Every structure is written in C-alpha cells, then in structure tokens.
Amino acid sequence: MERFFTLEVLKTIPYYHLCIELVLIYCIYWLYFSRPQRNQRRPELTPAEKQKLIDEWQPDPLVPVVEESRDRIVEHLSGSKIIVDGDECLDFGTFNFLALRKDDAVVGAGMKGIRDYGVGSCGPRGFYGTFDAHIYLEEEIANFLGVDEAILYSYGFSTIASAIPAYAKRGDLLFIDEQSNFAIQQGAKASRSKIHWYRHNDMEHLKELLDAQAECEAKNPRKAKVTRKIIIAEGICQNTGTIAQLKTMIDFKYKYKVRVFLDESNSFGVLGETGKGLTEHLNVDILDVDLISAETERAIPSIGGFCAGSAYVVDHQRLAGLGYCFSASLPPYLARAASTALKIIQNEPTRLCRLRANAKFFHKQLQSAVEHSHVFDLTGDDISPIKHLLLTHPNNNENLKAIQSLIQSAQSQGIALVSGEKLEQDRTCKNTSIRLTVSAAFSEDELSSCVSVLSGLIKKLSVSKSAI
Structure with a gap:
C-alpha cells in the first residue's frame, strides 16, 4: 500500500521538479567528493629544525617603532623665562599668554x-x-x-x-x-x-x-x-x-x-x-x-x-x-x-593690551626675518599670540632634522621653541613648522632678541633651496 502511494505521488510531481532535484543532488555529490583531500599525515620535524624555526621567529611589535626622542626637562619658571636642561631661555614654547602661571x-x-x-x-x-x-x-x-x-x-x-x-x-x-x-x-x-x-x-x-x-x-x-x-x-x-x-x-x-x-x-x-x-x-x-x-x-x-x-x-x-x-x-x-x-x-585689562601689542610687534618683526628666506612662511594673524614658521616644502626628511637642529641651537642661545610635531593619526601631521607663542610678560627687547636669533639660524639653515 505504501509503495503504491509513493508511486502515485511521484506521478503527480512535475518532471521539471524531478530534474531540478536530480541536478541538485548531483551538485552536492560533486562538491563533496571533488574537495581536495588533505594530507592527514604531517611531516615530522627534527629537533634541530624546530629550534631553527624558533630562532628565526620575530614577533611583531605591540606598538609602531618610532625614533627615540627625549623630553626637554623644565627645572624652573620665572616670569617670561624658563630653565630647560640647564639653559635659561625666553619661553616662546608654552601657552602662558597672560603671564599668570606664577602670579x-x-x-x-x-x-x-x-x-x-x-x-x-x-x-x-x-x-x-x-x-x-x-x-x-x-x-x-x-x-x-x-x-x-x-x-x-x-x-x-x-x-x-x-x-x-x-x-x-x-x-x-x-x-x-x-x-x-x-x-x-x-x-x-x-x-x-x-x-x-x-x-x-x-x-x-x-x-x-x-x-x-x-x-x-x-x-x-x-x-x-x-x-x-x-x-x-x-x-x-x-x-x-x-x-x-x-x-x-x-x-x-x-x-x-x-x-x-x-x-x-x-x-x-x-x-x-x-x-x-x-x-x-x-x-x-x-x-x-x-x-x-x-x-x-x-x-x-x-x-x-x-x-x-x-x-x-x-x-x-x-x-x-x-x-x-x-x-x-x-x-x-x-x-x-x-x-x-x-x-x-x-x-587688569592692561595684560590684554600688552599681549595684543606684543603679538603685533612680534608678527611684524618675524615677517621681516622670513621675507626672503625661501625656507619658511609665516602663518597667523598679527593679533594672534600663536605664530607658525611653516616649511615651504616639507617633503624632505632632512628638513625635519634641520628644524630640530635649529630648535636646539636656539635653546643654546636662550630661546625656547617647539616644533609642530604631531601624531600620525592627526590630519595635520604633515605640517612641518616651528611654533612660537607670545606672552604679555615679554618686553620689546626680548621679542627682538628672539627674532634676531631666529634670523641668524634661518640664514645658516643647512637646507638648500633646491633640496626643498
């Protein structure tokens, strides 16, 4: 009875359904038996071969390898000056705009x-x-x-x-x-x-x-x-x-x-x-x-x-x-x-007045210093206490070293500067500059002294126009 019922059911199924099902069965069969057979037996390594592989293995670093850098150590603060690594310098590196840090x-x-x-x-x-x-x-x-x-x-x-x-x-x-x-x-x-x-x-x-x-x-x-x-x-x-x-x-x-x-x-x-x-x-x-x-x-x-x-x-x-x-x-x-x-x-609104006057005076002095240098461009508004000396063509690694050398030389001459270095994840990391910040504590003589040191160092900067 069951066999007769099965035959009757098969007769009612359209032929194209049977064809599709047969094709599917064939595809499954082909996929299963056509897979490459893995060699279950792995070759045994000798103790010497194992030790060689261990010696050659080098783990990836947990963090990207970067060039070693050393922080500048500030030892003392006094008005517009700081003592950094034993050198007394005018502080053009921090954001002490109104000179309130040691008020x-x-x-x-x-x-x-x-x-x-x-x-x-x-x-x-x-x-x-x-x-x-x-x-x-x-x-x-x-x-x-x-x-x-x-x-x-x-x-x-x-x-x-x-x-x-x-x-x-x-x-x-x-x-x-x-x-x-x-x-x-x-x-x-x-x-x-x-x-x-x-x-x-x-x-x-x-x-x-x-x-x-x-x-x-x-x-x-x-x-x-x-x-x-x-x-x-x-x-x-x-x-x-x-x-x-x-x-x-x-x-x-x-x-x-x-x-x-x-x-x-x-x-x-x-x-x-x-x-x-x-x-x-x-x-x-x-x-x-x-x-x-x-x-x-x-x-x-x-x-x-x-x-x-x-x-x-x-x-x-x-x-x-x-x-x-x-x-x-x-x-x-x-x-x-x-x-x-x-x-x-x-x-004390006079602090704000001094800061603005210093920013404008310093901006004008810096413009004259870099006007014909072909190495730096001055960025920033005249009233802004933040100035940047931006490398005109920062595509040379030697330029970066030259900036660090310039900053170190400036420190030895009593001027504390910072470079605009940034993390690689920062969209502006390709900007290569020296950042200078103005404070209300500076006198015009101190500002002029900074510009004078920078002018001399820029002229001596060992980056030819052709290289940049």
Whole structure:
C-alpha cells in the first residue's frame, strides 16, 4: 500500500521538479567528493629544525617603532623665562599668554585650595566629586561670558572631544576646518557622524559644501528634518594661528539651518576688549554661537576646560558628556586658581593690551626675518599670540632634522621653541613648522632678541633651496 502511494505521488510531481532535484543532488555529490583531500599525515620535524624555526621567529611589535626622542626637562619658571636642561631661555614654547602661571594671587589661591580640599577630588561630578569651588567657577564663567550656564571638565583635551559626540550621532553632518586641532578631530570621530572637511578658513569652500548638502536635502526633506548639521571651528587655530571668520559662519547658520560650535581655547582671555574671546573681538552676539568651549590651560593657567551656552544646551552634557560623567572632577584647588585668574583678567585689562601689542610687534618683526628666506612662511594673524614658521616644502626628511637642529641651537642661545610635531593619526601631521607663542610678560627687547636669533639660524639653515 505504501509503495503504491509513493508511486502515485511521484506521478503527480512535475518532471521539471524531478530534474531540478536530480541536478541538485548531483551538485552536492560533486562538491563533496571533488574537495581536495588533505594530507592527514604531517611531516615530522627534527629537533634541530624546530629550534631553527624558533630562532628565526620575530614577533611583531605591540606598538609602531618610532625614533627615540627625549623630553626637554623644565627645572624652573620665572616670569617670561624658563630653565630647560640647564639653559635659561625666553619661553616662546608654552601657552602662558597672560603671564599668570606664577602670579602670586593665583599661586596663593591654589595653595589655600590644597589646605581646604586636598589635592584631588577622587570622584566624578555625579558621585561626590562636585565641590563648591566647581559651582562658583561655573557661575563666574557664565556671568563673565553673558550666557546661561557653563560646565567644567577636568581635562582640556576631553572638553571639546566630549562635547561633539554629546550632540552629534551617526547620520548627522559635521563641517569642520581641515586644520582643526586633534581634540576636535577625535571628538568628530567618536560621534560617528559624516564629516565634511572644508579648506582652512575658506568660507567659499564651506558655502559650496553647504549648498551641495542643501540640494541633497531638497530631494529627501523627511531625512533632512532629523539630520543635525554643525559647523565646528577654532577661534584662533592652534595649527596656523589664524582667526576664524565667525561672522560668515553665523550668516551660514541662519541661511542653511546649521549649528555653530566654537573652540575658544586659544582666544578666551586673549581676544576682545575684556578677553571674552572671538565673539567680543568681532562684535558678534555670543548667543548666536550654539556652544562655546575652551581649555583652562592657556590664558587661565590651570587644568581642564569648560563649555558654555544656553541652559538647554549645557545641561545635556551633564548626562551625555563622557569626559564629565566618567572622569574624576577637576581638583578643587585648581578650580580656585582658575577662578582667581579669571578675576585678574577682568580687573587688569592692561595684560590684554600688552599681549595684543606684543603679538603685533612680534608678527611684524618675524615677517621681516622670513621675507626672503625661501625656507619658511609665516602663518597667523598679527593679533594672534600663536605664530607658525611653516616649511615651504616639507617633503624632505632632512628638513625635519634641520628644524630640530635649529630648535636646539636656539635653546643654546636662550630661546625656547617647539616644533609642530604631531601624531600620525592627526590630519595635520604633515605640517612641518616651528611654533612660537607670545606672552604679555615679554618686553620689546626680548621679542627682538628672539627674532634676531631666529634670523641668524634661518640664514645658516643647512637646507638648500633646491633640496626643498
């Protein structure tokens, strides 16, 4: 009965089904038996052969091999001078813009803070790491800038690097200056947003990118409504010393419906009549900038940084800013020192005037020194305290060695400089330059002395025009 039923079922199946099934069975059979047969028996190695293989094996390094470098050791600080590796030098290498690093009032406030709080907070802000010194400093910064709120971070690098991914996520769009500092680059990377790099300070190129994005959004308006777009720039670019064209960015903000984030690490306490930064310098309403961030490690000689803006924007970081939520809070004695430095900025406007005068004087002197050198180009605005001597043709390894030799020679002649060396992961790592920073503590004679030393060394630089 079962056999008869099976035959009847087979008769009802279309012939092409049977053909397909037979072909499949044949393919499976062919694949199985046509596989190359592995030789199960492995050749035995003699003890001598095994030892030879072991001796020849070289493990890959855990980290990339880099040339050995030696840190310069600072032994003493005194006004505009430092003692580094035993040489007393004028300090053109650090960001001590307002010469507050060893100010008696700032040092005194820090020492009192140590007596009151100890040397560390030992906890994040949400877990018993919030001290009254943090609250007071946040209020003082917000009042100084004229915004609703400010939020403190315990590490300068993590400030903007935490703020960007707090607001931008996968699918959002970031328009970033190609010469932006490494912290901005890492924050953008952490956000997993799509990044459009516009040419340095080139507002025409930024406009082209925004126009192209507007055309794409016109084709898909539903997606455009949920896509956040942010322009990110530095007030004073750390890698070039140039000032951002903030007014044009604000125009783009309202025309293309984008947000504007401004990193004022190098312009806070530097630009503007009272040191409020680029917004004051260009007479731009600070409320037109969606987020202001700055490190308190430059004009303010402390550690950490802050973000400032509307209460709606800033409060979001208290739950979404990774550097705020998961790092131990700023040691309260450093918050005390920063608070005192901020009061000095407000009460001693002459420091700002001296810094601006020194920056302009030094810029003019440097222009004359490199005008016909054919080796360096001077970058940076005249009012900026950051200057770069950028190699005109940095494609020769000998040039890098020549720069290091120049810096070492300058140190032996009493001038402390730094090269613009960066990590390989930094988009700007190919920029080869000598960075000089100006302080309010310098006299014109000291600035001229630096230019004189540089002029002599540049002339002696052992890099021919043909080689570069």
